[in-house]
Amino acid sequence: MPPNASQGSTSGPTMILGVIGADCHAVGNRILELAFREAGLNVVNLGVMVSQEEFIAAAIETRAAAIVVSSLYGHGEMDCRGFREKCVEAGLGGILLYVGGNLVVGKADFAGVEAKFRAMGFDRVFGPGSGPEHGIAALKDDLRARGVAFG
Amino acid sequence: MPPNASQGSTSGPTMILGVIGADCHAVGNRILELAFREAGLNVVNLGVMVSQEEFIAAAIETRAAAIVVSSLYGHGEMDCRGFREKCVEAGLGGILLYVGGNLVVGKADFAGVEAKFRAMGFDRVFGPGSGPEHGIAALKDDLRARGVAFG
Amino acid sequence: MDLASGRIPIDAFMKERPAVLAAWPTGREVERLEDGFACQAAVPEAKRFAAALDRADAAGESLVQPRAGVCLVDEHIKLLRQLEAQGGADLLPTTIDSYTRQNRYAEAAAGIEESKATGRSLLNGFPAVNHGVEACRRVTAAVGRPVQVRHGTPDARLLAEITLAGGFTAYEGGGISYNIPYAKNVPLDRSIAWWQYCDRLVGLYAENGVVVNREPFGPLTGTMVPPCISNAVAVIEALLAAEQGVRSISVGYGQCGNLYQDVAAVQSLRGLCRTYLERFGWGDVRLSTVFHQWMGGFPTDEAQAFAVISWGTVAAAFSRATKIISKTPHEASGIPTAEANVAGLKTTRQVLCMFREQQDIASAEVERERAQIDRETSLLIETALRLGEGSIAAGAVRAFQAGALDVPFAPSRAARGAVMPVRDLHGAVRFFDFGGLPFDEGIKDFHRRAVSERARAERRQPSFQMVTDDIYAVSKGRLVGKPR
Amino acid sequence: MDLASGRIPIDAFMKERPAVLAAWPTGREVERLEDGFACQAAVPEAKRFAAALDRADAAGESLVQPRAGVCLVDEHIKLLRQLEAQGGADLLPTTIDSYTRQNRYAEAAAGIEESKATGRSLLNGFPAVNHGVEACRRVTAAVGRPVQVRHGTPDARLLAEITLAGGFTAYEGGGISYNIPYAKNVPLDRSIAWWQYCDRLVGLYAENGVVVNREPFGPLTGTMVPPCISNAVAVIEALLAAEQGVRSISVGYGQCGNLYQDVAAVQSLRGLCRTYLERFGWGDVRLSTVFHQWMGGFPTDEAQAFAVISWGTVAAAFSRATKIISKTPHEASGIPTAEANVAGLKTTRQVLCMFREQQDIASAEVERERAQIDRETSLLIETALRLGEGSIAAGAVRAFQAGALDVPFAPSRAARGAVMPVRDLHGAVRFFDFGGLPFDEGIKDFHRRAVSERARAERRQPSFQMVTDDIYAVSKGRLVGKPR
Numbered sequence A, B: 001m002p003p004n005a006s007q008g009s010t011s012g013p014t015m016i017l018g019v020i021g022a023d024c025h026a027v028g029n030r031i032l033e034l035a036f037r038e039a040g041l042n043v044v045n046l047g048v049m050v051s052q053e054e055f056i057a058a059a060i061e062t063r064a065a066a067i068v069v070s071s072l073y074g075h076g077e078m079d080c081r082g083f084r085e086k087c088v089e090a091g092l093g094g095i096l097l098y099v100g101g102n103l104v105v106g107k108a109d110f111a112g113v114e115a116k117f118r119a120m121g122f123d124r125v126f127g128p129g130s131g132p133e134h135g136i137a138a139l140k141d142d143l144r145a146r147g148v149a150f151g
Numbered sequence C, D: 001m002d003l004a005s006g007r008i009p010i011d012a013f014m015k016e017r018p019a020v021l022a023a024w025p026t027g028r029e030v031e032r033l034e035d036g037f038a039c040q041a042a043v044p045e046a047k048r049f050a051a052a053l054d055r056a057d058a059a060g061e062s063l064v065q066p067r068a069g070v071c072l073v074d075e076h077i078k079l080l081r082q083l084e085a086q087g088g089a090d091l092l093p094t095t096i097d098s099y100t101r102q103n104r105y106a107e108a109a110a111g112i113e114e115s116k117a118t119g120r121s122l123l124n125g126f127p128a129v130n131h132g133v134e135a136c137r138r139v140t141a142a143v144g145r146p147v148q149v150r151h152g153t154p155d156a157r158l159l160a161e162i163t164l165a166g167g168f169t170a171y172e173g174g175g176i177s178y179n180i181p182y183a184k185n186v187p188l189d190r191s192i193a194w195w196q197y198c199d200r201l202v203g204l205y206a207e208n209g210v211v212v213n214r215e216p217f218g219p220l221t222g223t224m225v226p227p228c229i230s231n232a233v234a235v236i237e238a239l240l241a242a243e244q245g246v247r248s249i250s251v252g253y254g255q256c257g258n259l260y261q262d263v264a265a266v267q268s269l270r271g272l273c274r275t276y277l278e279r280f281g282w283g284d285v286r287l288s289t290v291f292h293q294w295m296g297g298f299p300t301d302e303a304q305a306f307a308v309i310s311w312g313t314v315a316a317a318f319s320r321a322t323k324i325i326s327k328t329p330h331e332a333s334g335i336p337t338a339e340a341n342v343a344g345l346k347t348t349r350q351v352l353c354m355f356r357e358q359q360d361i362a363s364a365e366v367e368r369e370r371a372q373i374d375r376e377t378s379l380l381i382e383t384a385l386r387l388g389e390g391s392i393a394a395g396a397v398r399a400f401q402a403g404a405l406d407v408p409f410a411p412s413r414a415a416r417g418a419v420m421p422v423r424d425l426h427g428a429v430r431f432f433d434f435g436g437l438p439f440d441e442g443i444k445d446f447h448r449r450a451v452s453e454r455a456r457a458e459r460r461q462p463s464f465q466m467v468t469d470d471i472y473a474v475s476k477g478r479l480v481g482k483p484r
């Protein structure tokens, strides 16, 4: 497990949480950690300013079922590019990849943003106004579809 | 002169002022009266709730050069219909006819409103945000074009 | 019907009634008063206006109500539902169009026809008399919140008959407040007598077990009305209503702009109204207060309009009014769309919820303003009562005749129109001209000092130009009008 | 460069400088410091930030400044011109992008290329280092108002060199306030040393006749930061700046939400900062204050956002801050368009002008809050000074190490992150967890009582859930988070 990550003790499926790139928005990350943990997941939280490489390394090490990426500061589009490809290279081709927050620069039509990140290989995309509950509900569905239940 | 009208003592061209229909908005009317008078016009102010007939009778009686109609409450479209025709019938075919205020129900595209009232025979149409200064400037131009100067 | 001194005897009321109902064909629909009582009795508690106000008052909460009304019934229902569902309005309005307000039902009928033909509302409100009782019942049944009739009608007798029988549980207006700002040639004794009829009708409903809320229209001309004037009128109308048997009264106030004066004005209004009701033996009438967000000219820019709406809500929140009437970002332009109205509601709610929990403004300024308003308002009310020689109604009429009651910028000939307000250095509304108001020298000096303090600061003489600057000020982005 | 105790000797500064400039090719453009002095000396008085603040402070007025920055130079100029002409901004910003803030100039370069290629700004700000000195001069010359660099950069030395030489007359940030909320792994002694460099640079400009304004970033993490914490950091950074020769300092505060606490916090900030500057012999430094409208999560609904902007302006107006930083209706969604930014400015101006003339809120609540904030803040500052044993900078570092200074929700490992704020019944921000703050029992009791009063009212135990509810509250339309 990466040295600075905080981890809970639940026995549910493991997920990696973090804020990507040079993004320092810490508040939402803190709340997401708590919420996912309360929902029964084993959350490995890498905090803010996490690189793609750090996400992937943590996922390999902990055999995580999902990587949940936040991006608030607007550079999400640049920071997330090639993430899925890197996962595939690292042998994590099938891992669930979620992203949420204020993903692009400016107030954007969400449908366009969603399409953009779906095309990059993210399984689920969440825009401003989506809270942890939306991510949790989706994760329940998606993991159940893969035969994993939690919570 | 109509019994209830208030009239100034300036020697400039005469204009009739009033708020048409069942409209009771009195504040703008009071300010318009003062402003037009200061600009050098002989203002006959009929106040609020004035019918087309009252406007025309006052104009005939005082040989007015212009009728300045306000409508704030939204029924302007219904109240102003046929005004020019009535003027023509009364032998005032050439009189300047201005209208201003919140002329229709709702926040409307001004160009459309202007076209509507121009089609009804109003020489000038003023929307929300236009103050007395706009009316005065227009009146100066239009009266000068007819060989009458004031102010 | 003549100006009554005291409660209208039931037989006099019943004698008057047929002529009222005969004014328009739909009057026939309400001949049997019992039908109205039955309709009202069937309205569930949650949709009773008076009950909602009582609950809010007890909980120390403020309810939010927009203004809204369009010409056609289905469109009007759709509009109210949007305000309820999307805007979260606690209380709903039905604003009546201007032809109906002047009893010009034929013109209203033409407006209805043309609105149907063109598919857009040509009337600036809902013509309830023309639509009739069944349409009103459809409206009040279609929504989940209490609905009030809001208008501006000097002779609102037929409108009251039809809308009360139609299930509306609150009725705005009054013999002074719906004449002086809304009419030109209606004598005050006429409008007061007509409103005695309306109040008596509401009293009859109360006698029959259904309490309909009544609300004198607080802001009057909405344009720098000094608090003592609007509060005096509100108290007098509350007394007139209670006299006819009204059991639930909301007294309103239109924001003047200075926070301390506004908070003090609402406090004074509630306090004095309660005192006078008790004095006349109507201490058991349910009383609540209404705060109207800025009623004068708005800025056309919507971002600025949102600021004005928020600013009004701050004052409303600190004044602890029971109800807030919200404005919209379209105010300066025209009757708002449903969306603009929803936006106004949301802004209002947000400010309200962010301020409501905060401590009262317990500053010396509020105390001072309140004492001043108490003193001035009492003087106006006492003078009117004295002139009435036992009749509150006659007192009001005579006070206006004498100029001892007066409203600035009033279109009505029934007001002398000699008083003139102006702002002081801090934006509080003071008197520039007292007209015939019966103020003592102490009061007059207070105002003169305030006005000359401002004049000195602006290096100009107090003049009507200053008043004009003030009238424009808010729409141009200020509170106190500055020299050009 | 090491953490200096006292002013950095000029030769040490000059020795450090080449490495700073070598970090990116554009560093070469600023090798001759005299060019920067000359550029600044040519900036007319009307466009000097410090002078504008002094004028406003003397006149008792508040200036309004938005945040704004886009990737490409021409687009950025167009944006600033719009904010000036349409928004009427008194002061202009240039917000720097996040790659530049992390000294990731290569990534910023990629962002510039892609922005050019796609025609939309892919960066969340203006990459001034990459654009270089001439571009900065084009920006500052293109507008009629003073322009400030606003960022969030732990190592802002090269950015300072380039933007100061580029004619920007104010520079935001500080060794604590631009590290703790903005970074994760930067040691505090590093960032403070880097900012000593920046302050020394500004001091050099001052020695050469041009006063550049410096502004510690007041709001820190923007999320329920108790006033004593942000004020203590602001005062310490002001002292650090003055120590390096800075002549004009603006200390800032991010709105907490309770009007009385906000007004008291700004008063306390100004008072204490003045006191400490005098104590250290820098009493002649020009001091002004900054009020940040709500810095936490905004509602996504724009009507509600306008309410939050207005609410912040009310508090700003009553706090008599010299400068207000305005937000926009797009806050919750993304970097605002120019239009949204203009709308925020207009709302702010309208509220400001309507409240500014009104009397101060001179209530007992403000007095009480101010005494409390004074006491807590002094304690924090005194502890840091004591730990520094004569070095303010070392004191700050040691205080954070010891947890005697701490910031809630900070991403940085340099803060212990043990303090936890929560709102009281009236929405004032109190402590739920004191972490390692050196508070006496009197102070602790005050907070414990406030928190348990709220807990009782909400019938629940004080818990982190309460904090979470508070964090969401404003974005969900309240001030105090209610139990779900």
Ligand code: B12
Pocket (backbone or CB within 6 Å): B022, B023, B024, B025, B026, B027, B028, B029, B031, B032, B068, B069, B070, B071, B072, B073, B074, B075, B098, B099, B100, B101, B102, B103, B104, B105, B106, B107, B126, B128, B129, B130, B131, B132, B134, B135, B136, C067, C095, C097, C098, C101, C124, C152, C181, C182, C219, C220, C221, C222, C223, C295, C296, C297, C298, C299, C330, C331, C332, C333, C334, C335, C336, C409, C410, C411, C471
């Ligand atoms: C104060 C006010 C009232 C007061 C009026 C008191 C009185 N007796 O004067 C009260 C509260 C009584 C009132 C009642 C009503 N009002 Co009203 N009222 C306003 C308000 C807020 C300000 C008007 C005002 O005094 N402005 C200040 C003066 C100085 O400006 P002004 O009136 O616009 O006049 C200036 C310009 O229009 C221009 N102008 C006018 N005429 C002309 C002509 C020419 C040639 C030129 C050049 C310029 C010009 O110059 C004038 C001086 O600067 C406006 C909205 C606004 N503007 O913010 C609504 C508004 C006018 N009212 C409106 C309505 C609908 C009503 C009511 C029907 C119902 C209601 N919603 O309460 C009733 C009307 C009853 C009736 N029979 O008329 C609507 C009209 C809607 C529309 N057109 O789509 C408005 C726009 C509000 C809204 N958005 O809904 N109102």
Ligand code: B12
Pocket (backbone or CB within 6 Å): A022, A023, A024, A025, A026, A027, A028, A029, A031, A032, A068, A069, A070, A071, A072, A073, A074, A075, A098, A099, A100, A101, A102, A103, A104, A105, A106, A107, A126, A128, A129, A130, A131, A132, A134, A135, A136, D067, D095, D097, D098, D101, D124, D152, D181, D182, D219, D220, D221, D222, D223, D295, D296, D297, D298, D299, D330, D331, D332, D333, D334, D335, D336, D409, D410, D411, D471
């Ligand atoms: C507080 C704040 C800050 C603080 C952050 C302090 C800290 N270290 O945490 C400070 C002041 C330091 C700051 C700095 C900056 N900020 Co900032 N900030 C905000 C603000 C106001 C609130 C963020 C917040 O804490 N919200 C509360 C939490 C609970 O909500 P949240 O962060 O949105 O997270 C929730 C959701 O997004 C969601 N979520 C997040 N990820 C995921 C993932 C999944 C799978 C799911 C389901 C959900 C989900 O769930 C979270 C919990 O509810 C937002 C605007 C807003 N939202 O109102 C701007 C905002 C995010 N910041 C912004 C920017 C640009 C910046 C700066 C670059 C510069 C600036 N303008 O000052 C710097 C960034 C520096 C950097 N390197 O990152 C922009 C981003 C613009 C864009 N995307 O177009 C925003 C949107 C403001 C704006 N409109 O301009 N900021």
